[in-house]
Amino acid sequence: YSTGIVETVLSTPLPHRQDQFQRRMDIEFYLRRAIDNQEFHLAYQPVVDVYTNQIVGLESLIRWNNATLGHVPPSDFIPIAEECGLIHEIGEWVLKEACMQNKRWQEAGLSKVFVAVNLSRRQFNDSRLSRMIQTILEKTGLHPKYLELEITESMSMEVELAADALRQLKKLGVRVAMDDFGTGYSSLGYLRDFPIDKLKIDQSFIKGLIQSQVNAVIVNTMVTMARNLNLLVVAEGVETEEELQVLRECGCRLVQGYYFSQPVMAKRIEEMLHLETKQTG
């Protein structure tokens, strides 16, 4: 863990250390009750096909609002949930909620889109994961092709174990996406060893797209490589028209970012899907 609490705290000047410990304790304390208290909800961010201008998918992103702590971002509490083991429960809640919601939208007759769920390291390493997902798909009735699982490079342990875990997931018929692609140490090794369906180009490459030719070349190369490997590819963190233009020129068809929409509540997604359904249907 590069973000382990011990490293974080030890690299912090002494007067701030106590605060950090306190904050961590607070988060853990309230996190234990958060599911029962219904303090979580999912925000969804559209994934857009730039050729058709249609929403093709939605990434689910967890939100936590606690009466005492206020809004706590996932980057603050997911690592803690991982460390104290609560991630299994939280992760299961996210999967259920995302599948249930997507199925509800489909049943309401809205255009069918996939929902993407972020998996954390401990979930991915849990041998019960694929059975749990299978059960959720059965119970919600969501067709597996409308569920995408996002994993990151930092999640893997042993190559063989991870490859096995991925094969089990793929057998369910769900898609697997490599999140934050290009930021880890062995991105290419991953592509070689794992049955991935999609690359999500990390937003750091998109941010620098206009300023630096290096980023543009890297993005172009990633898109070409994905195409040659028969993988889907999506650019994350697209914020401006200029970035979108460069991505179009690269042949990157799927994009996600503030330019189109921030992650929003389910209600708002429903309105967006409704508009699309009217246009196409």
Ligand code: C2E
């Ligand atoms: P991620 O999966 O890479 O998600 C993308 C993050 O970038 C989200 O932050 C999203 O709000 C943000 N983002 C999207 N478009 C833009 C843009 O145009 N510009 C900028 N600057 N940011 C953009 P968020 O929601 O705070 O989530 C942060 C991370 O927390 C996620 O990164 C993911 O790793 C983790 N996370 C979120 N929800 C879950 C969850 O349900 N389970 C697990 N295990 N992890 C989650």
Ligand code: MG
């Ligand atoms: Mg993600």
Ligand code: MG
């Ligand atoms: Mg990402």
Ligand code: MG
């Ligand atoms: Mg990320």
